[in-house]
Amino acid sequence: MDYNFKQIEKKWQDKWEQAGVFHARDNSDKPKFYALVEFPYPSGAGMHVGHIKAYSGLEVVSRKRRLQGYNVLFPIGFDAYGLPTENYAIKTGVHPRKVTDMNIEKFTSQLKRVGFSFDWTRVIDTTQEDYYKWTQWIFLKMFENGLAFRDKTLVNYCPSCKVVLSNEDSQGGKCDICHSDIVQKSKDVWYLRITEYADKLLEGLEEVDYLPNIKLQQENWIGKSRGAFVTFAVNEADESFRIYTTRPDTLFGVTFMVMGPEHPMIDKYAGIIKNMDEVKAYREECAKKTEFERTQLVKDKTGVRLEGFTAKNPVNGKDIPIYISDYVMMGYGTGAIMAVPAHDQRDYDFAKKFGIDIIEVIKGGDISVEAYTGDGEMVNSGFLNGMTNKKDSIAKMIDYLTEKGIGEGGVQYKMKDWAFNRQRYWGEPIPIVYCPDCGMVPVDYKDLPLKLPEVENFEPGQDGESPLAKIESFVNCKCPKCGKDAKRETDTMPQWAGSSWYFLRYIDPHNSSALADMDKLNYWGPVDWYNGGMEHVTRHLIYSRFWHRFLYDIGAVPFKEPYLKRTAQGLILGPDGVKMSKSRGNVIDPNEVVDVYGADVLRTYVLFMGDYEQAAPWSESSVKGCKRFIDRIWKLQEMLADGDEYSKELSSSMHKTIKKVTEDIESMKFNTAIASVMTLLNTIYDNGKINRAELKSLLLIVNPFAPHITEEMWERQGFGKMLASDGVWPEFDEEKCVDDTVEIAVQINGKIRAKINVATDISDSDAISAAKQDEKVKAEIEGKNIIKEIYVKGRLVNIVAK
């Protein structure tokens, strides 16, 4: 009687759905457990096995926790706004709404075929009006609180996608969506003031349980540094400007200043600067470079001196030349720096190229060769001379600057404000109106959602205008404040908006009067365990922490940090060991695996293939190994014996395996959990039989991994109605995990010479004398001096003899 997975898997998927066994209950005496996986972007390509691995981790934890008596919320949804859908619509002419609905349907059927225990009554689609209404609501709250604002600055722009991108979306100088080179463009765009939350985001990390490298990456991304702002006076005008430095103590070593090419002071004093032609030419050159080109030319410094425009060093009164160079960026600090070539390699390279003095102020290096960035005694530095401790000399200089009123201590962050608008169609409309009299006016809360209008043509406009700009009926409106004719903002929100708060909506997905009910938020929040990809650590994960913390600050949610625990799964690589991609043709479709081997095999394999956090290549033949595992479980029914208690032969194996599986699932060591069940299976096959009590426990601990086959066997053996609703996770007894006797190794001088069987609870001295009874050992220690004897309980005896 072979296991007919096709029929049986379908049967149980239907039964679970009918019985609603995975619906989370809002009122329950059980302890709650909120497990969250990153909801997918429903792309046209459908899911691949990477999705399955990403969801299988917490799927197993959730199923186990239910059997352990938890009230589990394990939801799923769709993050459906985004460029790929819109680009597909442009190419084919099919409306994004239609494409999205089709894709969601496809994803849903794929997910259901794998038997995930999601609560399908709480599904979210970020493109639905009753959802994005609240996305817009949050935006308006931010606007109200001064966190959403417009500013004309240099922005990252993708010429291919024709959109402005945030820093997070253009890491490495490449567009996150199409991987084209990013260019800098001066543009008036919407920002969310995430920098105001930099410290809160840093502090929040201290109270959550994230993988260490996740915390670290976020810390680096926020990039807090401490230093000082110093004011430099200009000699030729009644003017001064500020710089930021982390080493104010090197102020005596300043031999030039550098401003970013776009520094506003240059235009202001164009009349004084004698070589404006040269300056303008350099600026144009810089503007043409892509981010990529800029970072490729790190070694070769370029720049132009501002002739007839110099600064005065505030600590020693020296006149200092000012240059412009693209190695100074407008987006960090003040857009101008003091250059200390002796102790900064970039300044050093620049000084060498332009023949500028290099003055040593910290002893210890050889400044004729390179900049010295280490510690040492201060020299040529007036009142700092002789100091050797970096912290002290920095503090002393900051005190001096503060006292003289020419500077003060300060901090800077690498993180920049979040460029928040996209000149595209398929996103949440930004609910702002431009009134000629009132200026920027928010849409009234009662008028939300501001609906995305129907359009015919999704192509973005030539000068980076949103397709919405062409829809007159949308653009033209009345000012919500004064009622006069006004125009709407036509840009939409970026892809990350909807996903920044979706975990809150799962808690109360159909609420029409609030983003979620406060009582329910109190019951379910925060998310107990969130699993997702490493690629989102400095994007979605930081954005959503920011939104959530804001919502907490305005009293919309009752808890500070959204996620108590965050883990990440490793990629599944193609069979060729390279990242799966359509262009390489090495993508594995979960449907095909389910067709050939069944969902239980797929689920088991993605967790058995290796360390959950590590990347691992797909291996068709290893899938077969898991198929054998499933089939061997089925065949246990042929060796079934009676028995209401564990048999003597299998008792310790049962307890050991239950312990291992119970503990390993919680620490995401799914591979070893499955391995231990395989070991148990080998033991049972050697034993030749399994009794009902043993089978019952085995089905329960395998159920989270392979729910269909275990459910079917549960029913056939009459253990109860339905495992998913009636099953109770088996207990293990620590004491019963140990066998009566144990094989230990006997070492002589650290080398294994024999193995002996002893009682598990044998005393140290008895174990050692037992070891000495062994013929081999006797011969080895014959005539030698025994220096030391060690017994490690249940492990080994080591005799040191000379």
Place this chain on the structure above:
RNA sequence: GCAGGUAUGGUGAAAUUGGCAAACACGCCGGAUUUAGGAUCCGGUGUCGAAAGACUUGCAGGUUCAAGUCCUGUUACCUGCACCA
């Protein structure tokens, strides 16, 4: 350049945190059954060696009765950030 990580059989990987390295699985070899196998079952499988035995966790040292695990140095690869002042 900065930060973090990884390195163990032919392959994916285990190793109670200092205590028998290679669990579990794949692959391979041999056998049984079979008209047949992407089926099942049994046995073998780190390397060298006929064997006794010796050697073995990227490389070189060190600590220890005992090191994959701790310390020092070094190499390679991976990931993230990157002219961040």
